[in-house]
Structures are given as C-alpha cells and as structure tokens.
Amino acid sequence: MKIFLINIxxxxxxxxxxxxxxxxxxxxxxxxxQIKKEIGFNDFEVTLNQIRKRGFNYFFGNSDKLLSHFTDxxxxxxxxxxxxxxxxxxxxxxxxxxxxxxxxxxKNFFDPKMLGTWHDDFMDHLNKFNTEGMxxxxxxxxxxxGIMRLKQAQxxxxxxxxxxxxxxxxxxxxxxxxxxxADKPLNCYLDLKSKKYKKDNNIIPHFDTxxxxxxxxxxLVDIGKTNSPxxxxxxxxxxxxxxxxxDFIVYTNYNMKIHSTYSKFSFSELERLSNMYPDLIEKEKTxxxxxxxxxxxxxxxxxxxxxxxxxYRLQLVMIVLMKxxxxxNNAIREDLKKEVRLA
Ligand SMILES: O=C(O)CCC(=O)C(=O)O
Ligand SMILES: [Fe+2]
Numbered sequence: 001m002k003i004f005l006i007n008i009x010x011x012x013x014x015x016x017x018x019x020x021x022x023x024x025x026x027x028x029x030x031x032x033x034q035i036k037k038e039i040g041f042n043d044f045e046v047t048l049n050q051i052r053k054r055g056f057n058y059f060f061g062n063s064d065k066l067l068s069h070f071t072d073x074x075x076x077x078x079x080x081x082x083x084x085x086x087x088x089x090x091x092x093x094x095x096x097x098x099x100x101x102x103x104x105x106x107k108n109f110f111d112p113k114m115l116g117t118w119h120d121d122f123m124d125h126l127n128k129f130n131t132e133g134m135x136x137x138x139x140x141x142x143x144x145x146g147i148m149r150l151k152q153a154q155x156x157x158x159x160x161x162x163x164x165x166x167x168x169x170x171x172x173x174x175x176x177x178x179x180x181x182a183d184k185p186l187n188c189y190l191d192l193k194s195k196k197y198k199k200d201n202n203i204i205p206h207f208d209t210x211x212x213x214x215x216x217x218x219x220l221v222d223i224g225k226t227n228s229p230x231x232x233x234x235x236x237x238x239x240x241x242x243x244x245x246x247d248f249i250v251y252t253n254y255n256m257k258i259h260s261t262y263s264k265f266s267f268s269e270l271e272r273l274s275n276m277y278p279d280l281i282e283k284e285k286t287x288x289x290x291x292x293x294x295x296x297x298x299x300x301x302x303x304x305x306x307x308x309x310x311x312y313r314l315q316l317v318m319i320v321l322m323k324x325x326x327x328x329n330n331a332i333r334e335d336l337k338k339e340v341r342l343a
Pocket of ligand 1: 231
C-alpha cells in the first residue's frame, strides 16, 4: 500500500515526506526503540540517504576530530609506555621478553605447596557455594560456559596480598614494561573452568584493549594440552596498521549499544596473517605450565583461552593497568563520546 501511494504521489510530495522523516530521525534521541528502528530495515533507505549525505561522519559524528584525538592518544601511550629498566636486574629478561613477544613465563616462581593450599581453600569455598547454596556476591557463574569467577579473591586467603598483589618482582617486571607508570594492583580474581567443551567468549582470539595492559595468570593446577592452556599470538601487541582500524573502533565503543565487538579475529585470518607477515604476528602458541609457574601477558596482543577436554582449570588472575586514561572504558574524551553513533 505504501509503495503504491508513493508511486502515485507527485515526486515533490515524496521528497518533502522523506526529508521530514529524515529530520525527525536525526533529531530524535537514541532510545532503545529508536535504535531498534534504525538498525533494522524499516528506515533502510533513509539510513542510506543519511550515509550518502554525511559520509563517514554518519558513524562517527565528527570523525576528523575523533581520529585526531585517537592518534594523539596512541602516540602519547606508546611514548609514555616505552619500557624502562627493572629495579632488580634479575627481572630484566622478563620485561625484555614481554616487550619483544608480548608474553613471558616465569618458571617455578611460586612455592607449589603454598599454591596447593590456595587451591584447596578456594575449591572448598566454591564447593560450599555450589552444594550448600551459600550466598556470596563475589561469585559469578557464566551460564553458557559454566565458568565460575570469584572476585576479590585476596579476601579469601590471608597471604595473597603479601605474596601476589604486593609482590615486588611481579610489580617490577610490569612497571618497567609500562614505562614506570604501572598502577599498583589492588585485587585479583579466581577463575574455575570445569565444564568440558563449553564455549566461552575468550575461546575466540581477541585483544582486550587497544592499549597495553598486563594480566598475570597464576595457575593453581598443572595446565597441559587438555585443560585449557592459554593461547597467545606473539608480537601482535606491537603497534601496527594491520589492527589499527579495530583499535580505533574499540577505543570509540562504537556499536556498544547493540553489543557488537570489533576486537575478535577469525582463526583463518590469523593463520594467513602469520604466514604472510611473521614479523607482525606469529602463529598461535599454547602455554603449558607446571604448578608454580606464572604467565604475564600484554592482553593488548591477540590471545585466547582454549577448550577444556579433561580435568579442570583453576587460576588466579591479576590485572596491571597503566596510569592515565588508557583503559578502553575511559580512554575517549568526554566531549567526544556523543560523536559516536550507538556507543
Ligand atoms: O581463558 C583464558 O585463558 C583467556 C582469558 C582471557 O582472554 C583474558 O583473561 O583476557
Ligand atoms: Fe582476553
């Protein structure tokens, strides 16, 4: 009926009708209803006309301003985070390896006996949570993957603060890697992966943030091929154009409202990239560890988890961030946020 009407109406009426519709859309605020309407097919022609009119600024309000802010931020970030010397010279090799590859493994770093105690206490706690229905707002279970996370894990084990969170050597390595500008970590979390072959979001290779960020993984069990070893693509943390458009889009939070993510890579894409440009990104590597080993990774680089085929994987994770507004949540300047469509 609509098509029929449009066909018989004089063209100037159709033009006026479309122009009013377009204006209404532009001036409307982005409520949920509005988003649904805009990203669907209802107003597809109107959308295409807007894109024709505004060019790339349709997606990113003032895209020149945004790109200029992003480039300033990237330059600042990589200048400021240029690695410094470790205080303890023994630690330097780890910082150097992090800088070169994006990941390093500290063999036999912790006493396995101590980790064994942490393991038993945490497993007891999570079991009580599961079997006795004990309430704990720090425990979150992801319904799809079954992964259990215990936030603020240091509150459950008296020596985690002293041994892990305030650990001088770990901080020394991370701080030197982040140009002496690491924020002191305050907490850590515990992850239990115990459901076999369940998909979780981290199975897909991704970067966590466009900016450098360290994650310290402390496995509380031996991790072999079959109990979900960490996967990393060495050198992918280095700055380069191959990932720059995604860095930009993630930095802007574009499409956050409809839960899109631009930080994930397909396996075939990574395979081809690493074959053609081994200096930019190496082939995926898995990191098997013994109890006592620690992995430190810059999760700006591409990494992933892997499927659990056997047993379970229990590990502590501590994030070390850099000072300044370089976290993807707050990286974008306040006055520019409104320039990003659907952010
Ligand atoms: O589960 C893993 O080993 C990977 C986790 C991950 O992607 C992350 O912690 O950022
Ligand atoms: Fe990640």
